Amino acid sequence: xxxxxxxxxxxxxxxxxxxxxxxxxxxxxxxxxxxxxxxxxxxxxxxxxxxxxxxxxxxxxxxxxxxxxxxxxxxxxxxxxxxxxxxxxxxxxxxxxxxxxxxxxxxxxxxxxxxxxxxxxxxxxxxxxxxxxxxxxxxxxxxxxxxxxxxxxxxxxxxxxxxxxxxxxxxxxxxxxxxxxxxxxxxxxxxxxxxxxxxxxxxxxxxxxxxxxxxxxxxxxxxxxxxxxxxxxxxxxxxxxxxxxxxxxxxxxxxxxxxxxxxxxxxxxxxxxxxxxxxxxxxxxxxxxxxxxxxxxxxxxxxxxxxxxxxxxxxxxxxxxxxxxxxxxxxxxxx
Amino acid sequence: xxxxxxxxxxxxxxxxxxxxxxxxxxxxxxxxxxxxxxxxxxxxxxxxxxxxxxxxxxxxxxxxxxxxxxxxxxxxxxxxxxxxxxxxxxxxxxxxxxxxxxxxxxxxxxxxxxxxxxxxxxxxxxxxxxxxxxxxxxxxxxxxxxxxxxxxxxxxxxxxxxxxxxxxxxxxxxxxxxxxxxxxxxxxxxxxxxxxxxxxxxxxxxxxxxxxxxxxxxxxxxxxxxxxxxxxxxxxxxxxxxxxxxxxxxxxxxxxxxxxxxxxxxxxxxxxxxxxxxxxxxxxxxxxxxxxxxxxxxxxxxxxxxxxxxxxxxxxxxxxxxxxxxxxxxxxxxx
DNA sequence: TCATGAAATTGGAACGTTCCAAAAGCTATA
DNA sequence: TATAGCTTTTGGAACGTTCCAATTTCATGA
Numbered sequence: 013x014x015x016x017x018x019x020x021x022x023x024x025x026x027x028x029x030x031x032x033x034x035x036x037x038x039x040x041x042x043x044x045x046x047x048x049x050x051x052x053x054x055x056x057x058x059x060x061x062x063x064x065x066x067x068x069x070x071x072x073x074x075x076x077x078x079x080x081x082x083x084x085x086x087x088x089x090x091x092x093x094x095x096x097x098x099x100x101x102x103x104x105x106x107x108x109x110x111x112x113x114x115x116x117x118x119x120x121x122x123x124x125x126x127x128x129x130x131x132x133x134x135x136x137x138x139x140x141x142x143x144x145x146x147x148x149x150x151x152x153x154x155x156x157x158x159x160x161x162x163x164x165x166x167x168x169x170x171x172x173x174x175x176x177x178x179x180x181x182x183x184x185x186x187x188x189x190x191x192x193x194x195x196x197x198x199x200x201x202x203x204x205x206x207x208x209x210x211x212x213x214x215x216x217x218x219x220x221x222x223x224x225x226x227x228x229x230x231x232x233x234x235x236x237x238x239x240x241x242x243x244x245x246x247x248x249x250x251x252x253x254x255x256x257x258x259x260x261x262x263x264x265x266x267x268x269x270x271x272x273x274x275x276x277x278x279x280x281x282x283x284x285x286x287x288x289x290x291x292x293x294x295x296x297x298x299x300x301x302x303x304x305x306x307x308x309x310x311x312x313x314x315x316x317x318x319x320x321x322x323x324x325x326x327x328x329x330x331x332x333x334x335x336x337x338x339x340x341x342x343x344x345x346x347x
Numbered sequence: 348x349x350x351x352x353x354x355x356x357x358x359x360x361x362x363x364x365x366x367x368x369x370x371x372x373x374x375x376x377x378x379x380x381x382x383x384x385x386x387x388x389x390x391x392x393x394x395x396x397x398x399x400x401x402x403x404x405x406x407x408x409x410x411x412x413x414x415x416x417x418x419x420x421x422x423x424x425x426x427x428x429x430x431x432x433x434x435x436x437x438x439x440x441x442x443x444x445x446x447x448x449x450x451x452x453x454x455x456x457x458x459x460x461x462x463x464x465x466x467x468x469x470x471x472x473x474x475x476x477x478x479x480x481x482x483x484x485x486x487x488x489x490x491x492x493x494x495x496x497x498x499x500x501x502x503x504x505x506x507x508x509x510x511x512x513x514x515x516x517x518x519x520x521x522x523x524x525x526x527x528x529x530x531x532x533x534x535x536x537x538x539x540x541x542x543x544x545x546x547x548x549x550x551x552x553x554x555x556x557x558x559x560x561x562x563x564x565x566x567x568x569x570x571x572x573x574x575x576x577x578x579x580x581x582x583x584x585x586x587x588x589x590x591x592x593x594x595x596x597x598x599x600x601x602x603x604x605x606x607x608x609x610x611x612x613x614x615x616x617x618x619x620x621x622x623x624x625x626x627x628x629x630x631x632x633x634x635x636x637x638x639x640x641x642x643x644x645x646x647x648x649x650x651x652x653x654x655x656x657x658x659x660x661x662x663x664x665x666x667x668x669x670x671x672x673x674x675x676x677x678x679x680x681x682x
Numbered sequence: 683t684c685a686t687g688a689a690a691t692t693g694g695a696a697c698g699t700t701c702c703a704a705a706a707g708c709t710a711t712a
Numbered sequence: 713t714a715t716a717g718c719t720t721t722t723g724g725a726a727c728g729t730t731c732c733a734a735t736t737t738c739a740t741g742a
Binding site for chain 3 (some may be wrong): 021025039041044067069070072075333
């Protein structure tokens with residue numbers, strides 16, 4: 013698409029003429045150089061305002077081979093936690109003086125591949141990716157080999173040689189489970205999520221660890237997998253209730269799963285939070301507003317965003333570490 | 348940020364050498380020209396693969412003064428409906444052979460202004476904007492005057508001379524209210540939303556129109572404003588219950604408001620859907636999964652996205668129309 | 683075989699910026 | 713006043729693409 017059919021653009025040269033300096037001086041002002049006199053700077057800024065000049069980043073990044081565009085590739089924007097994370101990342105990136113470009117892969121590797129291919133053409137400086145399921149390590153490593161700074165968030169890709177920032181899933185569910193144990197519950201199930209999600213194992217292990225440490229017996233049958241939406245929570249909870257009508261508490265893979273579980277508990281005629289305790293994972297905004305307010309593991313999206321940005325700043329150090337972001341237990345009415 | 352410190356980039360010239368043609372021919376292949384022989388095309392494509400060439404859009408759009416980047420400026424990505432809309436727009440835009448850049452204004456005019464200023468530098472071809480509250484018509488008109496195709500979605504800015512696509516809010520709440528009236532309910536409240544949101548008046552009018560047409564008396568006191576989150580729904584519902592304990596049904600400004608209302612109804616010891624009917628607006632994915640499943644006005648995000656894209660295709664015709672996207676009643680358990 | 687015209691290919695200029703090395707302008711000191 | 717050393721300014725080249733006008737190639741028909 014073209015915007016203005018024929019009209020000439022206003023360029024640095026026009027600004028230079030207006031301000032009575034050279035185009036090089038204008039460029040120095042635009043790039044915020046310190047080696048330009050205040051007098052010249054003022055003249056240029058005045059000229060820019062008067063003449064309605066718009067900086068052309070295409071030309072700039074073509075010539076300078078630099079870019080301040082950071083691509084954020086999100087797995088699923090319709091997932092509330094992902095959206096929250098995207099917003100946090102955007103704000104942090106802007107604070108670094110960079111600009112972000114947000115795209116959504118919709119959990120499809122094909123879309124993700126296509127998006128990244130295009131984004132490379134747009135000369136992005138770095139990629140922040142929440143990898144779609146089945147993302148290949150080879151693909152990621154190739155991207156890195158091409159010289160792009162890459163940071164993965166929320167999910168790990170086995171064998172991928174990239175920095176990764178994710179919540180301490182293991183500690184999270186362990187803490188959640190221990191909270192329930194402390195409250196005196198013994199019959200505790202773990203519901204929701206499934207093995208195709210990279211963090212499932214970590215969250216499940218947190219639960220089993222806590223149960224084992226407390227020497228409370230538990231059955232693998234009470235670890236019911238499901239898809240990750242609200243319906244998944246309902247059906248997993250339904251299954252648990254069928255297997256063990258006397259269940260006392262459930263640790264949920266995520267808040268969304270917990271929402272479904274709560275509905276199913278209600279549907280079965282029991283009261284969530286009273287008859288059966290429920291703990292979630294994520295701490296979505298809704299979780300403290302709902303009723304009963306959901307006890308959950310808080311994962312601070314801003315903290316993740318900050319960690320990502322710190323890595324981006326120092327990516328040249330070849331930082332390929334895994335950073336675990338701390339979690340907190342938010343104790344509320346549902347447990 | 349810079350990616351590769353010193354290494355030379357692979358350019359069309361390298362491709363040309365490898366393929367044994369001129370750079371002009373390579374360019375013709377890249378831009379999909381029909382006036383290049385199949386033989387040359389194959390040679391070029393082979394060379395591109397072998398040499399690992401990446402198209403440089405900065406150079407291309409600098410020279411051609413064209414761009415296929417469309418900016419989507421969303422008011423609040425953490426709002427589930429906005430997120431759904433953003434995803435729909437992204438897909439439609441990609442299908443048009445364009446590329447979208449998603450940014451979030453967070454309902455702040457200042458952020459919105461800053462984002463748009465930057466996006467202009469990135470040479471975007473068009474703006475799709477869900478305007479933040481207090482967006483000035485002058486600002487928008489100025490953007491249009493600068494030659495940028497602009498389409499507003501979901502919200503109108505009074506006095507702004509731009510094409511706007513939004514759901515038929517009036518018809519929506521009218522239909523919702525008539526549905527409740529048909530079911531025999533008489534004491535019907537309208538809750539949630541507030542006058543700072545451009546579509547509030549339209550939705551409120553739909554309700555009053557239906558009540559008036561049916562000659563069912565109603566009190567302005569039962570039209571309770573609130574902020575737009577779940578808590579707003581709770582407090583508005585609480586107020587309604589205080590004023591009129593015998594309320595039979597509520598039309599909600601949005602699904603999120605309805606979620607809050609349902610919780611408050613429960614908290615008051617009544618059963619949503621049985622004792623008090625609830626109707627929402629938006630039809631979020633969760634609304635059909637929750638319990639009771641929410642009766643609501645369905646607004647098809649894809650239809651909005653398609654309408655926006657149609658306008659973008661024909662923007663040169665100076666299309667400044669307002670397009671109302673049709674709505675549907677989804678009758679479920681809550682009414 | 684040659685002339686004709688259409689189709690395909692081509693090299694050089696241009697897009698608007700930054701980089702570079704060189705020039706000019708300053709200030710302080712002898 | 714001359715000089716050295718520093719700060720500020722500057723014109724031309726370069727980034728990688730597309731556009732344009734000109735040239736070459738090809739197919740056709742006489």
